[in-house]
Amino acid sequence: MSEQSATSKVDIAKYKKLLLDMREQLTEEVRALGNASLKSDHEPGAELADVGSDNFTQEVEIKLMAAEETRIRAIDTALSRLGQGTFGICKDCDKPVSEARLLALPFAQLCIACKEQHERRDAGLA
Ligand SMILES: [Zn+2]
Known part of the structure; x- marks a missing residue:
């Protein structure tokens, strides 16, 4: 492998836009998920079985939210790496x-x- 720096080959503007677009979309999804689980939290008079499936849905949503938040953090790291030239x-x-x-x-x-x-x-x- 050559010793030449690869950073000059990276189109910073292109990836910055890609990352920012992705971040915006994820932030939107996390917000939508947060609203959805808030709603199911206040479901009145649910039967035991319904509570069970409700909890399951919420669990999935929480996991999804956690995964998306992890991805947002990864995007932030990538954006700072873009700034540092290590992207x-x-x-x-x-x-x-x-x-x-x-x-x-x-x-x-x-x-x-x-x-x-x-x-x-x-x-x-x-
Ligand atoms: Zn490697």
């Missing part, structure tokens, strides 16, 4: 992350190889 560089191996991956997941901080390694480790296979 698109793998956090683990310092190699450039492929453009295809960045376009699909602009907040990705790891290249595919490192990501797979992490997943193997998380799954207890490495």
Whole structure:
């Protein structure tokens, strides 16, 4: 691999727009989910079975919200990395992350190889 910096190849404006659009959409979804679970919280006179499924729905919503908030934080990190000129560089191996991956997941901080390694480790296979 060449030692040349990959940052010059990254179209900062393009990714910034992508990240901001994504962030806006997620913020909107979290807000909608928050409203929905607030509503189901105040359902009057629900039967036990209904409460059960209601709790399940709420649990799913809470998990979804947590996942989206995690993603928003990842987007914020990516935006600050854009500012620092470290965007698109793998956090683990310092190699450039492929453009295809960045376009699909602009907040990705790891290249595919490192990501797979992490997943193997998380799954207890490495
Ligand atoms: Zn890597």
